[in-house]
Amino acid sequence: MRALFLLSGAIATLALSCTHSTLDGEDCAPGVVDFTNQIQPLIASNCAMSGCHVGLNAAEGVRLSTYAQIVQHVKAGNPDQSHLYTILFKSGNDRMPPPPMSALTQAQKDLIKLWIEQGAKNTNCANTCDSVAAPSWAQVSTVFQAQCVGCHQASGASGSVRLDSYAEAVYAVDTRGLKATLHGTGGAPQMPPAGPMSDCSIALVERWIRAGMPQ
């Protein structure tokens, strides 16, 4: 009986490792986390802003701008042994991002966890482009949460711009030239400062503005 038990455990383990290897071949299968368009922007806007983990004077020498730098703090397949993940749950000033910045949301933490579990790969799945004519605020908000809100929230509103609510975002478009910042044209600063978002995300925000910023 006991041997049977052990055997079925071994089969289950085998089955699991098989699922894992198929993932290797299909980098952008449905459900695979997109490093370039989901993880990197999240880290850029919450960790790699100026004064934090970017450039020569990066806090504690930890730089988090590129894939190569980010994976140094990850143990592929094992979130609980990945500094990049465990540090999100620390308390007080040990937590990243530290107070007064907000902690990442549960959904954002889960995304990082899943990315690590899937092997922390340098995936780029740009084909997830949505072309709906009048995107909703919910869709635009997802982009802003991932790419902008780390620097533009109540506790750290760079340039006195907040993008963490519908009303604040509309205000930024109407009075702060948000649209021009997406390309950094006409004298506007480039947003995000590290470089433009994907064409897909820029087009989504532009269509939302053109449609009159539906809520």
Ligand code: HEC
């Ligand atoms: C890494 C931090 C950071 C991220 C990420 C970031 N911003 Fe900014 N943003 C700033 C800083 C700093 C300023 C003010 C300094 C400046 O004008 O360059 C600013 C200013 C702005 C302004 C005001 C521009 C002006 O001319 O006054 C807008 C609008 C803006 N950001 C929109 C965005 C949008 C939209 C995103 C996401 C797509 C974003 N930002 C992502 C740091 C950031």
